Amino acid sequence: MSTREHPEQPPLVEASAVIDRLADLEMENRKLQDRMADLEQRHLGLAQLLAASLRLHRAADRESLMDAILEIAINVVGSEQLGLYLRGESGKLMLVRNVGDDALAHPRFDPGGAIARAAETGKVQRADAASPLAAPTACVPLRTGKGAAGVLAIFRLLPQKPALDAKDESLLELLADQAGPLLQAASGSHRSS
Amino acid sequence: MKRILLVDDAETILTLERMVLGDHYDIVTACNGAEAVERARSEKPDLVLMDLMMPQMSGLDACRAMQRESTTRGIPIIMVTTRSEQELVQEALLAGCLDYVTKPIDSVELLAKVRNILGD
Numbered sequence: 353m354s355t356r357e358h359p360e361q362p363p364l365v366e367a368s369a370v371i372d373r374l375a376d377l378e379m380e381n382r383k384l385q386d387r388m389a390d391l392e393q394r395h396l397g398l399a400q401l402l403a404a405s406l407r408l409h410r411a412a413d414r415e416s417l418m419d420a421i422l423e424i425a426i427n428v429v430g431s432e433q434l435g436l437y438l439r440g441e442s443g444k445l446m447l448v449r450n451v452g453d454d455a456l457a458h459p460r461f462d463p464g465g466a467i468a469r470a471a472e473t474g475k476v477q478r479a480d481a482a483s484p485l486a487a488p489t490a491c492v493p494l495r496t497g498k499g500a501a502g503v504l505a506i507f508r509l510l511p512q513k514p515a516l517d518a519k520d521e522s523l524l525e526l527l528a529d530q531a532g533p534l535l536q537a538a539s540g541s542h543r544s545s
Numbered sequence: 546m547k548r549i550l551l552v553d554d555a556e557t558i559l560t561l562e563r564m565v566l567g568d569h570y571d572i573v574t575a576c577n578g579a580e581a582v583e584r585a586r587s588e589k590p591d592l593v594l595m596d597l598m599m600p601q602m603s604g605l606d607a608c609r610a611m612q613r614e615s616t617t618r619g620i621p622i623i624m625v626t627t628r629s630e631q632e633l634v635q636e637a638l639l640a641g642c643l644d645y646v647t648k649p650i651d652s653v654e655l656l657a658k659v660r661n662i663l664g665d
Contacts, residue, residue, distance in 0.1 A: 389653070396652040403560040410556070420557075426627060431650040455585045462549070512647045541662045 397519040400428050401526055408530050414538040418449055421494075421531050426451065429520050430513035431489075431506045437467060438494075438502035438535070445471060445503060452508065466491045471500040476524050478516070490516060492524045494532035501532045501539075513524060546571045547663050550590035552581040552607070553625070554599045558648070562594060562625075565652045566659065578602025582610045585617045592663055594655075595642070597626035597633070608640040621662050625650065 404424045411417035417438060425431045433452035437445040445467065466477040470491035477491040488507050493500035504527060509516070517523075549572040551562045559574050566572060573588045575581040578595075579602040585593060593611075597604040604624060611617040624637040627648045634645050644658050657665075 392653050396650075398566040399652070403557050403564065406560055407557040423555045423557050427558050427648050428561065431628070432627075501622055510629070510648070512626055513649065 400519060400523055404428060404523055404526055405530060408527075408534055411534065411538075414535065417531070417534055417538050420528035421527060422449060422451055424523070425504060425506060425529065429506065429516070429523055430510045431508070432510045433506075435467075435488075435505040435507065436502065437471075437505065439500075448502075461499070464472045467503050467505050470503045470505075474500055474528075476521075476528060479507060490524060492528050494535060495528050496532040497537050504531075547591040547665075548573060548588060549577060549659070550581065550584055550588060550593045552578070552593060552599070552604065553596035555596070556651075558596070558625070561650060562598070562655070565650070565655060569656075569665070570659075570663075578604055578607030581607045582614075582617070584613055585620055586614070589616075590620060592659060593620055594625050594646075594659075595622050597624055597628055597637070601602075604614045605636060605640045608637070608642055612641040623658055623662070626656075 407420045407424060408417065411420045418438075421436060422434060425434055431451075434450065435447055436449040438448045440446045453496050466479070466483070469475075470477045470493040474493050474495050476493070477488075479487045479489050487506040489509055490506045492504040492506070494502045494504065546569075549566060550573050551559050551566075553562070554576050556576075559576075559622045563574075565574050573584060573590065574576060575584045577599045578613050581593065581595065581604075582602070584590075595604040595607060599607075602610070604626070608624075611620060611622070622642045623644045623646055624642045625646045625648065626633075629647045631652055637645055643662060646655055
C-alpha cells in the first residue's frame with residue numbers, strides 16, 4: 353500500500369514493515385532449504401536401498417552374491433576392512449572373504465565376540481564406547497528362517513566416513529534380511545547342480 | 546538433454562548414480578576403463594563420472610587415454626572413488642580430471658558438481 357492511499361503511514365514505518373517481511377521470508381526460505389536437504393537425504397537413502405536390493409537379487413550364483421554383499425558394504429556403506437563369514441557344513445562360521453586386511457586371511461573368530469553374538473541373536477551388533485578396540489564397527493547377521501547363514505563383519509570404515517548413520521542402519525538391515533535367504537537358495541542350487 | 550557416461554565396475558554404484566542423475570541427463574554406462582574409452586569415442590558424452598579402481602584398465606589410465614585422443618580430449622571427467630588420499634587426488638587431476646568425489650556418494654554433492662561442470 354502506498355503513502356498516497358494511506359497518508360497516515362510515514363515512509364519509515366512502511367520500510368520497517370518491508371524489512372520485517374523480508375526477515376520472515378528469509379526464515380521461511382531457510383526452513384524450506386532445511387526441508388529440501390532432509391528430503392534429498394531421504395531420497396538418497398531410498399535410492400541406496402533400491403540399488404542394493406537390485407544388486408543382491410540380480411546375483412546369478414553364490415560367488416556373485418558374495419561379491420554383491422561386499423560391493424554394497426564397500427561402495428554404499430563406505431567400508432574399508434571387511435570379513436564375510438558363512439556357515440560351513442559343520443554349522444560353524446568360517447571366513448570366506450576378506451577385504452582390506454591380510455591378517456584376516458587367518459580365521460579370527462572370538463566365540464564370545466560380536467560376530468558370534470550377531471549370528472546367535474540375529475541382530476545387527478554395533479560397536480559402542482564399551483566395545484574392545486579390535487571389535488568390529490558392525491556385525492550384520494545374514495538371517496534365514498533357521499538362524500543366520502553367516503555374518504558380515506565391518507571392521508573399519510573408510511577414512512572419509514566418520515561413523516555409520518541412519519541410512520546405513522537401514523542398509524545393514526536390508527542386507528540382514530535379504531542376503532541370507534538368497535545365500536541359502538544359492539547354496540541349495542550349488543549342491544544340486 | 547546432456548549425456549553423462551558412468552564408469553564403474555560396481556553395478557550398485559552405476560544403479561545409484563543413474564537414480565540420482567537419470568531424471569536430468571541421458572545416461573550411458575561402462576564397467577571398466579577400456580570400455581569407458583570406447584564408449585567415450587562412440588557416445589561423445591558431455592561428462593564422464595569415472596571410478597578409479599577397475600579391472601582391465603584403471604580410471605587413471607582411462608583418463609590418460611582419453612586425454613591422448615583428439616576425439617575425447619575435451620570431455621570433462623569427475624573421478625568417483627573410495628580412495629581419498631591427497632596424492633591420488635593430485636594424480637587424478639594431473640591425469641585430466643576436473644574434479645573428485647569420494648564414495649559413499651553424497652547425491653547433493655554429486656549433483657552440484659555435475660551441474661557446475663555442465664553449466665546447468
